[in-house]
Amino acid sequence: MPSTSKVIRLAGKEKRTTYGDFRAKHAGKKPQVPWVNVSDEEDRLRKTHLKVMVNGQSPHARHTRKNKKARHSVPSIEEPASPVPSSSGGAAALQEQRKHLPIAKGREALIQEILDNDITVLLGETGSGKTTQVPQYILESGLAGKGMIAVTQPRKVAATSLAKRVAAEKNTTVGKLVGYSVRFDECSSTETRIKYMTDGMIVRELLSDPLLSQYSVVIVDEAHERTLRTDLLIANLKNILKERNGSGEANGKGKGKANKLNPLKIVIMSATLDAEKFSRFFYNAKILYVQGRQHPVKIYYSVEGQTDYVDSAMRTFFQIHVDQPPGDVLIFLPGQEDIESLEKAIELFAKQLPKDEMEVLLCPMYAAQAPGQNAKVFTATPTRTRKCILSTNIAETSITIPGVKYVIDTGMCKEKRYLARDTGGGFDTLLTKSITKSSAMQRAGRAGREGMGVCFRLYTEESFEKMALAPEPEIMRCSLTSSILQLKCLNQDLEELDLMDMPDVESITSALKTLWLLDAINSNKELTPLGRQMAFFPLEPVHARAIIASKENGCTREALDIISVLSASSKLFVDITELREQAAEARRMFRHASGDHLTILNAVRAYEEIVAGGGGKHARRDWCRKHFLNERTLLEATEIRNQLRQTCGRLGIDWKVSCGDKEDPVVRCLAYGLAQNSAFLQPDGSYKQTMGQSVVKIHPGSVLAEKKVPAIIYDELVSGTAVA
DNA sequence: GAGCACTGC
Incomplete structure (x- = not known):
């Protein structure tokens, strides 16, 4: 097959709106969008929450905040991913910077609270320094005893760069006192006491150490992002706390318990808005508040709803460009299509501007961009020029762009959603949706990184009020197959787990059905030996199943070659609309009558030959470019493959077994997983x-x-x- | 004859 x-x-x-549409509509017209000044929206939201917290019996929170208020102009320090200073005299300067972080004044109160309570919720705004400082405070206070302090992050770059930053602050190199652990890259030793790690990594560790006994403190950072893995971790932490501290209370202290296990402290760190939900989940744990360092952002709403956000964004941009003082503009759009469309439109109108106006420098930004394309975003804006950055959500969290003074927020984003079917399986959709309040605040905040900023929202205040507070947690929107399998290995059932949000019954049923079809569980929903093997693989269960089936089909080598590419984060075949014909031609030599998987195998084998040929980095890169293959995917796939080969080794599957040029065994083992x-x-x-x-x-x-x-x-x- | 927000093991 x-x-x-x-x-x-x-x-x-x-x-969809196309470029042609609004060129016709606006040719020659002076752009204008009606605005109403509402402003201080962020402050209002912030205050609502402060009130709750002060009433929420946290005198220290109040104390901490008062101190913050008294402080003024301090050197700016970025979090989370600020570069490590390389100069030799850096250590003293770093210590000085540390003392001036907003969180520094609350240090004693914070330590006391963590000492008094098993669970603490720390609500810290951007720039407060919580992620870098709290682990150090805990370590320096001796609160962690002999155990390690884990700090979890949703993203790999954050985990590694934070570890480097904190190691520098401790005047040491990363991997000693301060380490990190992410997939493909572990940098820690027996000396390590603070370990930054991805949430996925600590969930993996649960499988081999269900009580996380190495750690005496687990800090869950960016908890508000509610990734699937963070949710599973939080649910497990609640159970672990009962086991290790013998208490179901937030302030149980584990006292009087003749328990050999070392007690656990949990710190949940979250951005604004949803701290209360975490507190409620953890037996009304105390919420501590740390103010950030953010310049005020003035917010304008549009008076009436905008039907065409691309068109409104364009008019708003020129309104800023013509009327407002210099400063770069960042426009948030949902996807590549809109970005390209708006880019063309602005380009066209910019040409018609009077000669004495500033120039416009357009910088489109999205993940699928050709590598290196977005470099100009980070270079200083030339004189008499206004940089206009057209970006997806990528600039909302992942990338910080310097120099932005104005933000235009279309209020839209794309969301991938997995629709489970109770027949098993399901399908993905990608919908353009309205953003959430927290997202809107995050976007506005991007204007206030370096000074007073302005944010233009292309929607009414009414629409803002109607927005959901935060995105729906990932656990509600994606396939649960892999998570349910992992939980089965811990003797846990997702249905019975104490989760912050419980997914739909249909989603759980669908995943169970898939696992049953894969023989990972039996008809009593019990884990089978095969299922346990599958869980060892860092893969979707369908792919793990195919690899296990490759053993009896004698084609493990081929299966690993293919599946490592399938599970890499980007596609192997580069698809550029204008060069599609050319790409198809260049890749014709890889085509295989048995389909795309065998075609991938051909491409991987051809690449291996080039690598073996020893032509060096440039030869490889040129070859990939010539054949329209994404080398990044191939490099990542190679790493994944190495990892999978190791896993095979542990399970007694010989990865060197090959079926040569036969295709039947390969397709057959894929069919086991993809039935x-x-x-x-x-x-x-x-x-x-x-x-x-x-x-x-x-x-x-x-x-x-x-x-x-x-x-x-x-x-x-x-x-x-x-x-x- | 088609459509691409972002992560993680």
Whole structure:
């Protein structure tokens, strides 16, 4: 049975604004958007929450805050990912900086609170220094005893760069007192007492050490992001606390318990707005508040709702450009399509500006951009020029751009959602949705990093009030297959776990059905030996199943080559709209009649030959470029493959076993994992799912498109446009 | 003949 990477579920398509539309609409007109000044929105929200906290019996929080208020102009220090100073005289300067962080004044109160309570919720704004300082305070106070302090982060870069930063503050190199642990990169030793790690990493550690006994303090940072892994960690921490401290209370202190286990302290660190929810979850734990260092941002709302946000953004930009003092502009848009569209429009109008106006320098920014393209964003803006950054959510959290004074917020973002089906499996959709309040505040905050800022919201204050407080937690929106399998290994059932938010029954049923079809659990929902093996792999269960099946099919080497590419974070085949024909031609040599997976294998093998040929880094890069292959994907896949080979070794699967050029064994073992993702050809040329009702179509990028093979298996099902 | 927010093991 041939296999394809992607199939499309047929559905309707929404109409989108195109470049042509607004060129016609606005040619020659002076752009104007009506605004009303509301301002101080952030302050109002902040105050509401302060009130709650002060009433919430935390005298220290009040104390801490009062001290903050008394402070003024201090050297700015960025968090979380500020570069490590390299100059030799840096250590003393760093210590000086530390003392001036907003959180420094609250140090004693903070330590006392953590000492008095097993669980503390720390509400800290950006720039407060909480992520770098709190672990050090805990260490210096001796509160951690002999155990380690874990600080979890949702992202790898944050974990590694924070560790480097804190190591520098401790005047040492990373890997000694301060270390980190992320996938593919562990930098710690027996000396390590503070360990920055990704939430995924600590969840993995749970599998081998369910009580996290190495750690005496676990700090969950960025808890408000509510990643799937953070949610699972938090639920487990609650159980671990009962086990280790013998108490179900936030201030149990573990006293009087003849327990051999070292007690655990938990610190939940969150941005504004949702601290109360964490507090409630943890037996009404105390909430401590630390103010950040953020310049005020003046907020304008549009008087009436805007129907076309791309068009409104363009008019707003020129309004700023013509009327406002110098300062760069950052525009938040949902996706690449809108960014390109707005880029063309602004370019066109900028040419019509009078000669004495400032120049406009456009910087589009999105994840799928060609590498190096976004470099100009970080270079200083030339004189008599206004930089205009058109960005997706990437500039909301992941990347900080210097020099931004104005933010234009369209109020929209894209959200990927997994729709589970109780037939098992499900499909992904990518919808343009309204953002949330916390997202709107985050976006506005990007204007106040270096001085007073202004944020123009392309929606009314009324719409803002109607926005959800925070995005729906990830656990509600994605496949639970992998998580349920991991929990089964801990003898836990997701349904019975004390989670902050419980996913839909349908989502759980769907995941259980998938696991059962993969033989990971039996009909009593009990973990099978096969399921336990699958959980060892850092992969989606469907892929883990295929690898295990490769043992009896004698093609483990091939299976690992393919699956490591499938589980890399970006696609192997570069797809640039304008060069599509050329790319297809350049990659023709990899095409395989048995489908996309074998095509991937061909490409990986060809790359291996180039690597073995020893032409060096440049030769490899040129070869990849020539064949429209993403080398980053290949490099990442190589790392993943090494990891998978090790895992195979531990499970007694010999990864060196190869089936040579035979394709049947490869497709057969993939089919073990992807059985649920199979479809049969119908008379009209479309495909019908074997185990679901959806009618699907092979993605036109597939080597199988238009081939009309009788049956297919596929990796991914996306929602797409109807053709018939 | 098509559509790409962001992470993690």
